[in-house]
Amino acid sequence: MAEMPAIEREKCNGCGLCISVCHCSALVLVDDVITVIETEECSWCTQCEAVCPTGAISCPFEIVVDER
Amino acid sequence: MAVQVEFLKSIPYFSGLSPAELDSITELMFEKTAEKGDIILLEGESAEALYFVVSGAVKVFKTSAEGKEQILNIVRPGESFNDVPIFDGGANPASAQAMGPVVLYGIKKSGLEVILGDHPQVASNVIRVLSQRVRHLVSLVEDLSFRHVTGRVAKILLEHTDDETGPRPRLTQQEMAAMAGTAREVVGRSLKALEEEGAIRLDRHRIVISDKQALRDMVEAFS
Numbered sequence: 118m119a120e121m122p123a124i125e126r127e128k129c130n131g132c133g134l135c136i137s138v139c140h141c142s143a144l145v146l147v148d149d150v151i152t153v154i155e156t157e158e159c160s161w162c163t164q165c166e167a168v169c170p171t172g173a174i175s176c177p178f179e180i181v182v183d184e185r
Numbered sequence: 186m187a188v189q190v191e192f193l194k195s196i197p198y199f200s201g202l203s204p205a206e207l208d209s210i211t212e213l214m215f216e217k218t219a220e221k222g223d224i225i226l227l228e229g230e231s232a233e234a235l236y237f238v239v240s241g242a243v244k245v246f247k248t249s250a251e252g253k254e255q256i257l258n259i260v261r262p263g264e265s266f267n268d269v270p271i272f273d274g275g276a277n278p279a280s281a282q283a284m285g286p287v288v289l290y291g292i293k294k295s296g297l298e299v300i301l302g303d304h305p306q307v308a309s310n311v312i313r314v315l316s317q318r319v320r321h322l323v324s325l326v327e328d329l330s331f332r333h334v335t336g337r338v339a340k341i342l343l344e345h346t347d348d349e350t351g352p353r354p355r356l357t358q359q360e361m362a363a364m365a366g367t368a369r370e371v372v373g374r375s376l377k378a379l380e381e382e383g384a385i386r387l388d389r390h391r392i393v394i395s396d397k398q399a400l401r402d403m404v405e406a407f408s
């Protein structure tokens with residue numbers, strides 16, 4: 118299962134800015150609230166998080182050490 | 186749910202107390218839960234209680250008049266926040282927000298006064314905890330005053346990898362920016378610079394530290 122950006126539905130104002138910047142069509146508006154479609158194409162560019170005016174989208178990073 | 190004695194044993198505040206003493210303390214504490222994004226404390230408001238994080242993570246931060254956020258600390262299980270106003274009687278010096286679902290144990294000033302009166306050991310524990318807090322804040326002032334942003338981001342990455350004490354909360358670029366005292370965009374540029382130097386690799390939602398020593402060198406280089 119592909120990890121996807123997290124949405125806080127109650128914060129979304131349905132402006133659609135995130136859809137406009139998404140490179141992989143992973144975001145759609147359903148009933149005026151943003152919804153994520155799971156896709157391997159999402160490169161975690163974090164642009165949706167950057168443009169969201171209400172802080173409804175977050176793209177958190179896990180920080181790990183490569184032990185090889 | 187009742188406050189668990191087992192958990193209190195792991196809190197530095199109550200180190201060295203007997204099970205019976207810890208049991209008496211549980212009666213002065215209360216449980217509070219919060220969901221991701223909930224504001225637990227607001228800067229400037231009067232202080233009601235100090236809190237210990239039982240599970241989850243809490244962000245303690247200041248906000249400027251322009252809305253810019255500066256994270257002072259990310260509080261993890263076993264650690265406390267809002268200690269200062271409980272001891273000095275002032276307002277909350279910073280706001281606190283749940284970074285995910287959190288469970289907290291709270292204690293009011295009156296309850297803490299009872300504990301300090303009954304268990305002098307707690308007073309020396311508190312001195313140790315507050316001294317560590319001052320050390321952390323001095324380090325933050327040093328970072329904000331003298332360290333280049335790329336070095337600050339490198340330091341944040343080194344300090345937020347999972348270790349033997351357990352997993353660290355995930356961080357967004359916005360949160361890293363708030364910790365480094367800079368703009369989100371600057372963090373993005375810094376991550377790219379660290380990747381170009383070969384210190385890290387951006388692997389979708391993972392920041393993989395591929396050369397820990399190189400990252401440490403970046404911290405020093407940008408000091």
